[in-house]
Amino acid sequence: xxxxxxxxxxFIGANIVKALNxxxxxxxIAVDRLGTGDKFANLADCDIEDYLEADEFADRLAGGDFDxxxxxxxxxxxxxxxxxxxxxxxxxxxxxxxxxxxxxxxxDDVPFYYASSASVYGAGTxxxxxxxxxxxxxxxxYSKFLFDQRVRRTLADRTAPVAGFRYFNVYxxxxxxxxxxxxxxxxxxxxxxxxxxVELFEGSGGYADGEQRRDxxxxxxxxxxALDFLDHPQRSGIFNVGSGRATTYxxxxxxxxxxxxxxxxxxxxxxxxxxxxxxxxxxPFPPALAGKYQSYTCADLxxxxxxxxxxxxxxxxxxxxxxxxxxxxxxxx
Numbered sequence: 001x002x003x004x005x006x007x008x009x010x011f012i013g014a015n016i017v018k019a020l021n022x023x024x025x026x027x028x029i030a031v032d033r034l035g036t037g038d039k040f041a042n043l044a045d046c047d048i049e050d051y052l053e054a055d056e057f058a059d060r061l062a063g064g065d066f067d068x069x070x071x072x073x074x075x076x077x078x079x080x081x082x083x084x085x086x087x088x089x090x091x092x093x094x095x096x097x098x099x100x101x102x103x104x105x106x107x108d109d110v111p112f113y114y115a116s117s118a119s120v121y122g123a124g125t126x127x128x129x130x131x132x133x134x135x136x137x138x139x140x141x142y143s144k145f146l147f148d149q150r151v152r153r154t155l156a157d158r159t160a161p162v163a164g165f166r167y168f169n170v171y172x173x174x175x176x177x178x179x180x181x182x183x184x185x186x187x188x189x190x191x192x193x194x195x196x197x198v199e200l201f202e203g204s205g206g207y208a209d210g211e212q213r214r215d216x217x218x219x220x221x222x223x224x225x226a227l228d229f230l231d232h233p234q235r236s237g238i239f240n241v242g243s244g245r246a247t248t249y250x251x252x253x254x255x256x257x258x259x260x261x262x263x264x265x266x267x268x269x270x271x272x273x274x275x276x277x278x279x280x281x282x283x284p285f286p287p288a289l290a291g292k293y294q295s296y297t298c299a300d301l302x303x304x305x306x307x308x309x310x311x312x313x314x315x316x317x318x319x320x321x322x323x324x325x326x327x328x329x330x331x332x333x
Contacts, residue, residue: 001027001069001070001071002027002028002029002049002066002069002070002071003020003025003027003028003029003070003071003072003073003074003230004028004029004031004057004066004070004072004073004074005017005020005028005029005030005031005074005076006031006032006054006057006073006074006075006076006077006101007031007032007075007076007077007078007115008028008030008031008032008043008048008051008076008077009030009032009034009039009040009042009043010032010039010042010076010077010177010178011042011170011172011174011175011177011178011219012076012115012167012170012219012222012223012226013030013032013074013076013077014042014043014046014174015172015173015174015219015220015222015223016074016076016223016226016227017030017043017046017048018045018046018174019223019224019227020227021046021047023227026047026048026049027049028046028047028048028049029048029049029050029051029052029057030043030046030048030050030051030052031051031052031053031054031057031077032051032053032054032077033053033054033077034053037177038177039177041177042174042177054077054097058097058100058101061100061101061104062100062104066108067108068108070105070108070110071110071111072110072111072112072113072230073101073105073110073111073112073113074113074114074226074230075098075101075112075113075114075115076114076115077097078093078094078098078115078143078144079093079094079140080117080140080178080181081140081181082119082138082140082141082181082292083138083288084139084140085139087139090139090140090143091139091143091146093143094140094143094144094147095143095146095147098114098147099147099150101114102114102147102150102151102154102162105160105162106154106158106159106160106162107159108160109159109160110160111160111161111162111230111233112160112161112162112163113161113162113163113164113165113226113229113230114147114151114162114163114164114165115164115165115167116144116147116148116164116165116166116167116238117140117141117144117166117167118166118167118168118169118215118240118242118294118297118299119136119137119138119140119141119144119294120134120136120141120144120145120148120166121133121134121135121294121297122134122135122136122137122141122294123135123137123294123295125296126300127215127240127242127297127298127299127300128240128300128302128303129166129237129238129239129240129300129303131149134148137291137292137294138292147164148164148166148238151164151238152238155236155237158236161229161233161234161235161236162236163229163235163236163237163238163239164237164238164239165222165225165226165239165241166238166239166240166241166299167217167222167241167242168214168215168216168217168240168241168242168243168297168299169183169184169214169215169216169217169242169297170183170217170218170219170222171183171184171185171186171216171217171218171219171319171320171323172185172218172219172220172319172322172323172326173219173323173326173327174219175219183216184216184249184252184253185216185252185256185320185323185324186327188252188253188256188257189256189260189324189327192256192257192260192279196279197278197279197280197281198253198256198257198279198280198281199281199282199283200249200250200253200280200281200282200283201249201282201283201284201285201286202282202283202284202285203285204285204293204295205293205295205296206295207295207296209250209282210248210249210250210253210271210280210282211248211249211250212248212249212295212296213246213247213248213249213295213296213297213298214246214247214249214294214296214297214298215242215243215244215245215246215247215297215298215299216243216247216252216316216319217241217242217243217299217313217314217319218243218313218314218319218322218323220314220319220322221241221243221311221313221314221319222241224311225239225241225304225309228309228311229309232308235307235308237303237307239303239304239307240299240300240301240303240304241299241304242297242298242299242301242313243299243313243314243315243316244298244299244300244301244313245298245313245316246296246297246298247316250271250280251271251316252316252320253271253274253280254269254270254271254274254280255316255317255320255321256320256324257269257274257279257280258317258321259320259321259323259324259325260324260328262321263324263325263328
């Protein structure tokens with residue numbers, strides 16, 4: 001039986017394919033839109049059965065080519081640009097495409113696991129998987145929110161497992177193709193290499209300089225959740241996937257710099273010391289993000305834990321150190 005991973009050349013998707021390979025899975029169909037970029041490199045060290053462009057896969061799925069052949073669909077493909085202004089494209093790509101896959105999987109009794117997003121919570125401060133806490137601030141978040149709503153209406157009468165993962169701020173290997181949408185850890189590491197310092201936003205939303213805080217989660221943890229659900233098809237629903245901790249940008253910057261320092265044999269430094277020496281600097285908050293920026297997020301993992309997922313999540317220090325090691329090892333090859 002075949003496992004389909006959409007968005008397979010993307011950030012989380014490629015890490016899922018690699019993790020499936022590590023479990024001995026080779027019968028994997030990778031689905032994506034490669035375009036003209038270098039995203040293909042994310043699959044270069046992966047073993048797959050076939051690659052299909054997203055539209056070709058949807059057409060062949062609708063045509064019955066995969067009826068009775070699929071073990072599961074792990075749907076990670078989406079446009080995740082929170083600044084995208086083409087609402088029609090976003091809804092077509094993120095909502096309508098996802099809906100077609102969901103309906104096929106329900107019709108053909110195929111487990112369906114998909115990427116949702118913590119962006120559905122908007123500027124709220126309660127991050128529990130319930131309608132009253134969901135207030136999307138941009139069309140990307142709305143596309144994810146709307147699909148979650150459709151899934152909720154499907155759950156009571158579902159014919160196959162379906163689970164959505166509300167990813168918080170994921171960081172880790174294989175995200176460089178995302179450009180400005182890559183994690184702050186990626187950007188902090190690059191800024192440090194190019195400028196000798198990292199740049200954080202000045203105070204906003206009632207928070208002091210660099211003290212805005214979010215739930216930063218390693219891609220290793222995000223992948224572990226997806227594979228655990230694959231192993232436990234009795235679970236269905238919509239679940240937060242984060243670390244369960246709100247970490248300041250100052251702490252993330254400090255962890256990034258200290259990971260680089262450790263590789264050079266230098267001792268760790270405090271945030272205060274790094275600010276004093278100019279390794280951490282603050283820049284004005286962008287006016288374009290006013291009213292569209294989450295200054296605080298923290299995943300409530302109660303529902304995920306209640307469903308039976310009990311693995312601990314990496315601390316920001318451990319996760320960032322692992323990622324920086326990967327980045328610097330790549331630079332030295």
